[in-house]
Amino acid sequence: MVSLKKLSEKPELLAPGHRLCAGCGASIIVRQILLAAEHPVIITSATGCLEVATTIYPYTSWRVPFFHSAFENSAATIAGVETMYQVLKRKGKIQRDIKFIAFGGDGGTYDIGIQALSGALERGHDILYVCYNNGAYMNTGIQRSSATPMGASTTTSPAGRVIPGKKRFPKDLTGIVAAHNIPYCGQTSPAFYNDLIAKVQKALNTEGPTFLNILSPCPRGWRHETDQSIAMAEEAVTSCFWPIYEVEDGEWKLTGYSKRIADGKKEKTSVIDWMKKQGRFKHLFTAEREPILKNIQKQVDKEWEVLKRRCGY
Amino acid sequence: MIQALSGNAAVAYAIKQVNPDMVAVYPITPQTVAMERFADYVADGEVDTELIMADSEHSALSCCVGASVAGGRVMTSTASAGLALMWEILYVASSNRCPIVMNVMNRALSAPINIHCDHSDAMGARDSSWIQIHGENVQEAYDNIMQAVRIAEHENVRLPAMTNMDGFTLSHATERLETLKDSEVQDFIGEFKAMYPLLDVENPVTYGPLDLYDYYFEHKRQQVEAMELTPDVIKKVGQEYGNLSGREYTLLHPYQMEDADIGVVVLGSTAGTARVAVKAMRKKGVKAGLLKLRVFRPFPKEEILTLLKGLKAVAVMDRSDSFGAFGGPVFSEVRSALLGEDTEVVNYIYGLGGRDIRQDQVEKVITETAEVGRTGKVKTYINYLGVR
Numbered sequence: 107m108v109s110l111k112k113l114s115e116k117p118e119l120l121a122p123g124h125r126l127c128a129g130c131g132a133s134i135i136v137r138q139i140l141l142a143a144e145h146p147v148i149i150t151s152a153t154g155c156l157e158v159a160t161t162i163y164p165y166t167s168w169r170v171p172f173f174h175s176a177f178e179n180s181a182a183t184i185a186g187v188e189t190m191y192q193v194l195k196r197k198g199k200i201q202r203d204i205k206f207i208a209f210g211g212d213g214g215t216y217d218i219g220i221q222a223l224s225g226a227l228e229r230g231h232d233i234l235y236v237c238y239n240n241g242a243y244m245n246t247g248i249q250r251s252s253a254t255p256m257g258a259s260t261t262t263s264p265a266g267r268v269i270p271g272k273k274r275f276p277k278d279l280t281g282i283v284a285a286h287n288i289p290y291c292g293q294t295s296p297a298f299y300n301d302l303i304a305k306v307q308k309a310l311n312t313e314g315p316t317f318l319n320i321l322s323p324c325p326r327g328w329r330h331e332t333d334q335s336i337a338m339a340e341e342a343v344t345s346c347f348w349p350i351y352e353v354e355d356g357e358w359k360l361t362g363y364s365k366r367i368a369d370g371k372k373e374k375t376s377v378i379d380w381m382k383k384q385g386r387f388k389h390l391f392t393a394e395r396e397p398i399l400k401n402i403q404k405q406v407d408k409e410w411e412v413l414k415r416r417c418g419y
Numbered sequence: 420m421i422q423a424l425s426g427n428a429a430v431a432y433a434i435k436q437v438n439p440d441m442v443a444v445y446p447i448t449p450q451t452v453a454m455e456r457f458a459d460y461v462a463d464g465e466v467d468t469e470l471i472m473a474d475s476e477h478s479a480l481s482c483c484v485g486a487s488v489a490g491g492r493v494m495t496s497t498a499s500a501g502l503a504l505m506w507e508i509l510y511v512a513s514s515n516r517c518p519i520v521m522n523v524m525n526r527a528l529s530a531p532i533n534i535h536c537d538h539s540d541a542m543g544a545r546d547s548s549w550i551q552i553h554g555e556n557v558q559e560a561y562d563n564i565m566q567a568v569r570i571a572e573h574e575n576v577r578l579p580a581m582t583n584m585d586g587f588t589l590s591h592a593t594e595r596l597e598t599l600k601d602s603e604v605q606d607f608i609g610e611f612k613a614m615y616p617l618l619d620v621e622n623p624v625t626y627g628p629l630d631l632y633d634y635y636f637e638h639k640r641q642q643v644e645a646m647e648l649t650p651d652v653i654k655k656v657g658q659e660y661g662n663l664s665g666r667e668y669t670l671l672h673p674y675q676m677e678d679a680d681i682g683v684v685v686l687g688s689t690a691g692t693a694r695v696a697v698k699a700m701r702k703k704g705v706k707a708g709l710l711k712l713r714v715f716r717p718f719p720k721e722e723i724l725t726l727l728k729g730l731k732a733v734a735v736m737d738r739s740d741s742f743g744a745f746g747g748p749v750f751s752e753v754r755s756a757l758l759g760e761d762t763e764v765v766n767y768i769y770g771l772g773g774r775d776i777r778q779d780q781v782e783k784v785i786t787e788t789a790e791v792g793r794t795g796k797v798k799t800y801i802n803y804l805g806v807r
Contacts, residue, residue, distance in 0.1 A: 146620035150485065161628035171617045173488055174627035175511050179481035185471065186443065186485025186493075191618055193440045193469045194491060204620055222481065225474025 108303045113141045117169070124167040125159040129332030131322030131339060132156045132238045134296045136209070139236065142306035145205045146170070148187055152180040152214030155245040156238065178218040181226035181235055184208035188231045205310045206232065211322075212239040212253035216279050227286040227315045234309045234316045237279065240324035248327040252277050255347070256402055258386040260327070265389035270398060275405055280319045284353045291317040292352030292361070297340035301350055301362040308352070321348045329385020338383065345377040346410040351417060358416040368419050377406045420598050426589035429557045429596060430496065430522050431456030433564040435466050436604040437520075440491035440611070443471035443482035447501040448534045449586040450524040454496060476501035480508040480521075487517035488626050490616025492568070495519065498586055499526035502540040506547070512579045513548035513642065515626055516614075518571035519579040521549075522564060525687065525738075526586040527772045535773020536586040538686060539739040541715070542748045548642045550580035550649060551716040555690045557594040559713075560584040562666055565599070568608045569656045575648040577614065585688040587773060599664060607663055646717045653714055670719035672711040675701065676726055679708030681789050682733040684723075684753055686712050689736060689769075689776050696781035707785045712749065720756040727753070731792025732763045734784045736804075738770045746801045763791050769804035780804055 119140040126133045132155055140147070148171045151157040157174045160167040175183040188206045195201075208226075210219050215237040223235060242260045243249040250263035256275045259265035263272040283291045290312045294302045302320065309316035321342050323335040330338055342348035349364040359365075366372040378399050381387040390398050424432060430453040434442065444454045461470045473479035476497050487493045497505060502523055512519055525541055527533040541551060552567060554560035560582065567580040584590065599607070615624050630638060654669050661667025674694055676682065685693050690711040700707045710726055712719075727733050735754070737747025744751065750766035757764055767784050770776045784804065791797050 148489075148617055148620065157627075158629045161625050163628040163630040163634050166625035166628060168625050169623060171620060171623045172625045173485065173617055175481060175484055175515075176507055179478060179508070182473065182478035182481035183485035185478075186441070186482035186487075187489040187617055189441050189443075189469050189471055189482065190486040190489035190491045190493075193467070194489075194618065197440075197467065200618060202620070204618065221474055222478045225478050228474075229471065 108300055116141050119169045120160065121167040121169060125162065126155060127326055127332070129323070129325040129335040130155070131240060131296055131324060131335055134335070135236070135238050135302070135320050135322055138296060138299055138302050139207065139306050140170070142303040143205060143310060144307065145203050145310070147205045147207050149173070150175065150180050150184040150187065150208045152210035152219055153177040154211040154214055156209055156211070158245060177214055179222045180208040180210045180214060180219060182222040184233050184235070185226040185229065185231045188233050206234070208233060208235045210235070210237055211245070212237060212241060213243040213251045216253045216277065217251050224286065227283065227288050227317070230314055232313055232315070234306070234318065237319045238322040239319055240322040240327060241276070242324070242327050244324045244327045253279065256405070257390050257398055259389055260386070270389055270395055283317045287356065288315045288317065289313070290352065290354055292350070293319045293348065294350050295321045295339045295343050295348055297336050297343065298350060298362050305352060327386065329388070330383055334383070338380070341375060341380040344372070344375040345380045345406070346374055347377050347380060347406055349410060349413055351413065358418070360414070360417045368414050368417070377403050420600070421595060422598055423593050423595055424557060425452070425591055425593045426524070426557045426560055426584055427452035427591070428456050429561045430564065431460065432598065433561045434494055435460045436599065436601050437492070437494065437564070437568055437608060438466050438605070439468055439494045441469050441471065441483070441486040441493050442495060443473050443479045443486070444495050445473050445476045445479045445497070445501060447476070447498050449526060449590040450496045450498045450522065452590070453522065476504040477508060480505040480512060483519050484508060484512050484515060484517055487512070487519050488515055488616070489618045490613030492611040493517070493519045494521065496522040496524070498524040499528055499540045502544060503528060506544065509544055509547040509549060511627070514638070516577040517579055518577055520564065520567045520571055521579065521581050522560070523581050523583045524586040524590045525583050533772040534586070536588050537738045537771045537773065538583070541581065541583050542739045542741070544581065545716060545748060548578060548646065549716060550578055550714070552580065552582050552714050553686045553712065554582065554584045554589070555688055555711060557589055557592065558596040558666070560589060561596055561598065562660065562664065562668065565604060565607060566656050566660050566668060570649065570652050572611065573652045576645055576652050578642070578645050578649065583687065588688045597664070603663060607660070649717050650714070650719060668713065670714045670722050671726070672713055673726055674709040674711065676708035676710060678706060680706040680731045681785060681792055682708050682710055682727050682730045683781065683785060683788070684710045684712060684733060684735045684749065686715065686738065686749060689738065692776055692778055693736070693781045696778050696785060699778065700782055700785045705785055705789050707789070715749070718752050720752070723753060723756045727757055727762060728760045730762045732765065732788045733757070734765050734767055734788040736767045736769055736784065740768050740771065763795070763797055765791060765797060766801045767804045768801065774805055776805065
């Protein structure tokens, strides 16, 4: 367990004054990660909200080394940085321990960056890749990605008279990453800072490639009040839309609240109730579209059961 | 030392002698063999280099950019579609002032797929703020790599450099070449000097910020200035390399231009064929000369003007086309350098997709250009040589 008091004594490495929206999950996630890090870190970021809002020249919010190269290559870029570190350390030109973290949104990770991510994971770089997953291309104005939930209205999967928002369920990126047989990966949510920080520390202290998929509420894209972001991130977990778990050396383990649900200590909430609080799903709440909602609930239940089985339940 | 090496083997040997901190690469014909040979050096512990076999050329160059910004010496190699796939990151590399050296085995672009030589790949990258040097033979390809390291890393430059050589014609041809001793190479290139390295966690820097209308233009202008400072560096490094190896280099290499009436401008391995053609035409009484353009970026417009002005006519041979433009890329720029001069400049597009270029074809170019010089009349500015 991390102590909030202790964390509050650590310096803020992401300076205030950046231009991320009120209620943005990304800055909360980044701050939790930087607080979790026990060594100096070097960051790369894919093009996206996080990058454009924290590095508007001539300003930067980053009090740690930061490099944004392009959209699809955050993983390849951190791989290059980490490799240079290994060489220079071997040659005695660098002595200290440094950790390497790549950020990408779901667009930069699930879609355009998946090849570079897969390559970096397979090659075994000593890096942590973090996908801050807000479920669409939010930076460019809420276009659908392969992480967008079924039924969500985005600007490229709009809720029309005929088509009720996104037609497909998101792909299981964490499962795809786990299939690379890397030493550590998992999912978490900023609503459970203990879980998030513990996973980041575990990842950074693991040798080799590690990955965390972190749900990142977006008031602009999800259409909820800015003070509801953490509540959204919490209910995503309690409804099992976004279970929190980890895969350590091939062993799947539910963690925190998700484990308590599986253990029967907490009640699983309704995904439809969670959706009801977000404007991106509001077009689904009509009598004739009720089957869609039921289908989504069914799918979430099914995926939860599959995950529980993987985790030994 | 005198060795017989294929172009690919010479590239691998040159990179081995440079012994960079990191090489990231992806296999593509016709440069694959260079990376296979280099992987042998790595596997046998003959270099200190960390070799990344990336998942694509896009990732390979992204790794290179990350490693270069981190603060070390980085090299790579590619060709054709690989260079095309790198296109986005070419600009990221140069704009972040990464002195990466990349060998390009020039090859045609798809479609239709074709593995043989032309210069479409390099010409597609000509505006990307990379230094572009072309080698005529395996010896030059080797020598260019050594010099490119010095040029790219010079504090007045800090731009990436592309050493070009003709795919198959050079990559798969075994030639005699003189190589330097490892110690001579190391003394020549010196220690890599990192500037604002990302790995300096005590002094954190942000690379690659969002840079809008209020600063972007100035940053691009700085790249222009770096390019403007590059020719002097290329000349100095070329002289120094001459002192070391006996082979001196500069921006362009004229042959029999002193008293020439007619000039032929070429890049790459065709210079050898053209030299023989010039010699043959001289015997027939045509005062032809050859201008081998070694450095295409930065484009040596002053030197070209000095060498070509006053000539009766000039033929520029382009091994790539610029579809929809008025002539190939080398033609456009040479003609632009001669703006306001009386010299007529004509263009011959040749050798696309590895189509052979023969001595008699270059002689035909010289004969036709001499006719332009004699009559002052141009029948066609843009000619296609050797196409059916």
